Amino acid sequence: MKELVLTGANHVDLLDKNQPKLTDGEALVKIAYGGICGSDVHIMCGQHPTAKPPFIMGHEACGVIDSIAAGTETDLQIGDIVALHPVRQCYVCDACHNGLENLCDEIKICGAGIDGFYMQYKAVPIQRLVKFTQCKDLKLCALAEPLTVAVHCFRATSMKPGDSVFIAGAGTIGIILAIMARFYGSRKVVLVEVNSDRIEIAKKFGFDVLDGADPNVVETAIASNNGEFFEHTFEVSGHQSGFDNCLKLTKKNGYMIQVGMPPHGFEIDIDQLIYKELTMKGVRHHRIDDMVMAVKIIDSGLLNDQLINIISDVYKKEDSQEAFKTAINDKTKLKVLIDFS
Ligand SMILES: [Zn+2]
Ligand SMILES: [Zn+2]
The missing domain is CATH 3.40.50.720 (NAD(P)-binding Rossmann-like Domain)
Known part of the structure; x- marks a missing residue:
């Protein structure tokens, strides 16, 4: 498979990598689209305090479940369209015990502190996947994470x-x-x-x-x-x-x-x-329950005719350098997506 690696300041390369092996409780997600966020632009330009090359960016993505680790108990099935939640938590700190994983003492964010979603296949703990039941438009599904930010803000x-x-x-x-x-x-x-x-x-x-x-x-x-x-x-x-x-x-x-x-x-x-x-x-990051609501909103279709206009451009993974150039320099564009298929 290919993964998009930040190899130097303002430079990404599409490199070959073995497909990840699943561990217990994980699903392998075939990434469809990854969105470029303002924070990815900061990382790309070398302005992020911790995310330094070589690094894999991307905290906004959707995809399709390709396989599930044997013995994993889940309602998710191969072929399900899912949004990926980027927060990784410790499960044992006070915030985690209170269901506030966005405030976890040991929080890690995919695409910021740890490698993100800009790759063709990503192994993801099934608890960090949210399934779409209605929406089949993968570009709209790729907006689940920014919509999750908005849900979290409104809940505040x-x-x-x-x-x-x-x-x-x-x-x-x-x-x-x-x-x-x-x-x-x-x-x-x-x-x-x-x-x-x-x-x-x-x-x-x-x-x-x-x-x-x-x-x-x-x-x-x-x-x-x-x-x-x-x-x-x-x-x-x-x-x-x-x-x-x-x-x-x-x-x-x-x-x-x-x-x-x-x-x-x-x-x-x-x-x-x-x-x-x-x-x-x-507000800091967001929680899985925020993403569950964002996915429900997209599934409802009520806002999709407006949300689709958030997407300005879609680039093939081979043209990711151009995609970033657009996201960084062209303020006539809102959301730029990268197609990882
Ligand atoms: Zn973001
Ligand atoms: Zn914690």
């Missing part, structure tokens, strides 16, 4: 029908969050973005998108929400300006969810938090 809120939502950052996750918010019944969803290409993309999904360069962006956002602050804000950009905007725009007693990873932390106007009695919550 106390979202109620009609609540308005402000999102800083209109990349893949920002737009999926906006789609989810609309699905939830938000009366208003507003995004802010600094990149003009991304602004145009988000507008095509039917959202109000404000220009982050506008010095009056806070006032404009409030005006667009009928003069009101927002019950929920999501900071996805990882930039100080996005953080400041969310903090200012969250309504009294509202929720601010920190999704983006700032490279050097944030300065915080603590008065905003105190005087408005805000609840600020961070």
